[in-house]
Amino acid sequence: MQTLWTLTSHPRPDYTTTGLPSRCDSVIIGAGFTGLTAALHLARAGRSVVVLEAGRLGAGASGTNAGFVVPNFAKADPAAVRARLGNDKADALLSLVGAGGDAVFATIAEEGIDCDGAQTGWLQPAYGDAMARLLQARAQAWQALGRPVEALSAAEVAAETGMSLYSGGLIDRSGGTIHPLNYLFGLAAALTRHGGQLCEHTSVTAVDRAGTGWRVTAGTSQITADSVILATNAFNQGIAGRMGRTGVPLRVYQVATRPVDATVVARIAPHRLPVGDTRQNLFTYRLDRENRLISGGMAVNPVGALSRVGRHVASRLAAELGLPATPGLAAAWTGTAIMTPDFLPRLYRFGEGFFGGIGCNGRGIAMTAQLGRVLAGCALGAPLESQPIPLRQASALPFHRLTPLVASAALIQARLKDRLTRIA
Template sequence: MQTLWTLTSGTRPDFRATALPARCDTVVIGAGFTGLTAALMLSRAGRRVAVLEGGRIGAGASGTNAGFVVPNFAKADPATVRRKLPQEQADALLRLVGAGADAVFTTIAEEGIACDAAQTGWLQPAFGAEMGAMLKARALAWQALGRPVDFLDAEQVRAETGMTIYSGGLIDRSGGTIHPLDYLFGLAAALARRGGLVREEAPVRSVRQSGSGWVVTSDSGQIVADSVLLATNAFTGGIAGLMGRTGIPLRVYQMATKPVDAATVARIAPHRRPVGDTRSNLFTYRLDRDDRLISGGMALNPFGAVERVGRAVAARMAAELGLSATPGLEIAWTGTAIMTPDFLPRIHRFGEGFFGGIGCNGRGIAMTAQLGRVLARLALGEDPAAMPIPLRPVRALPFHSLTPLVASAGLAHARLTDRLARRA
């Protein structure tokens, strides 16, 4: 699928002919942000790593998102995490997640990855007084953890967005934006420079234990490894189904407009900060390097939705941002995110030395940076019980094939909730 990122990326690497070794230390299944980050960390530690990707790099969620680098939770906050986990584990997870954006931008700098990286901060405006009070408390909680988070008043948010409907907002100064596909290509290139292997178009058919190791069989050959890491997000085909059926897949639609004028940029994004508000039917926007506006949404009816949702999102941006006209649509595309039942990331163990990680819950870039690091630590032999991401039993959701209906019902409810809030 064509996306804004495929149209504007640098040279795509080609790993379709990589010769696979008969043996390595770790096989990573999935060459998205999580898998490549884990592989890079292992390669830095001197381990022999092979990454097997079922399609081409960037075909999944890592290459089809909007490029927001947001170091927190979409559906949780520090107070929620502390209610769900023991205090020590909760604090460890919060510190890990809060440092997610810094981890991304640090890797980009260390590996010299050219991906339009802009650590300008991330802004979350509050819709309504109740949300404003909630974000003020959330900002204080992140501050107590040492994060560069502040609460802005309504006038400060207006100066950042040009919008007058918000009661205030949270700013995390460690957030920002990237070109996600170029970042992905850069991770793969960094891994290759350090001796790691990537093989595209190599779907894994089976993983079976043999002695103290694992035999991984793909369409491109068989590898014996000491450990295996599964990083396949929402996919449910083949071996990916071990994890993909444990969460709710969300079909998300993204779009980019034609470039907007400099006066508009100065009014709605003077510091080029990405924005995502608190409404149930989330409103987001950011700029790319050429001043295209990027936003997204979901569809009640998925049939023929890409262009339809793209046009609807462009119209919404024009209305929300007070644009003089609806900007022209450059391109629209779609991808799949996954939500875990408790909205927290999780680690699964499928056997001794065989782990998987899932649950970015709409915070894919920053969360995957940390999820990949935790998986790498597990492959290096660290104690799963000591990890900052909880180790959870593998439980497929009942009636998983019907979960898209749940997502559609949730969207309809979100739209109704926002309409009622506007009238209040």
């Protein structure tokens, strides 16, 4: 599948291997943002690391997202997290999540990753007066944690977006945008520079206990390791099903338009802020380095959805942003995100020394930078109970195969709720 990122990326590296070691300190299953970040931290700590990727680098969510770096929660705020976890555990998680954008851009700088990284900030316009008040309280809560978050007035949001329908908003100065595939390639290159090994097209078929460690089987090869990290996100086949079936998969469609002209850019993104509003049927947009608009959406009916949603998103961009015409598309693609039932990240322990992490909930770049670091800490022996991400039991959701129907019903409800909010 061609995405904007495959069309504009650096030359694709080849991590095909003809042989695997018989032993290493840690095996990571999955070479997305989470897995490669965990592997990089372990390699920096002097551990021997092998990352096994069933497909091609970037084939999953790490290569098919929109490149937004958003250091907060999609469906929760500090007050809700405290109500669920209690103040101490909540503050640890909030501090971790709030620093996710800084962690991404620090890695980019430290490893010299060329991925169009731009820490311009992230803007969340408020749809409706009630949401404006909620974002104002949310901004104050993040400020109390030391984060560079501010509430904006309706006029300030209009100045940043050219849109007058919003009642206010929130800006997090530590957010931004990247070219996600080039970021992924950069993480892979950094891992190998630090002595780690990455193997594409290498499916793991079994993970079994072997003495005090683990035996990982991939094809005809077996690796014995002290620790194993499962970082397979929404995939739910084979070994990945241990995590993938614990959340709700969401099929997300992304589009990139042909470049818009400078006068449009000056009106809708004078400071090149990526935007994601508070509507239930979320409206987002950002610019890439060539001034292509990138946005996305979901489909109630998945049949033939890629072209249909692509046209709809382009039309919505034109209508919402007041463009002179519906922009032509440079690329349209799709990927799968995963939502946990409580919209919070979570750690899993599948046995002593065998860990997994999931739950970016639509915040996959900033959250993975922190999730990968926490998983590396677990592999290095840090107590799981002291980690800022909650440790949960890995239980498959009942009727997991029916969750796409639940997502479609939720989208219908969201669109109706947005209409009612606008009428009110």
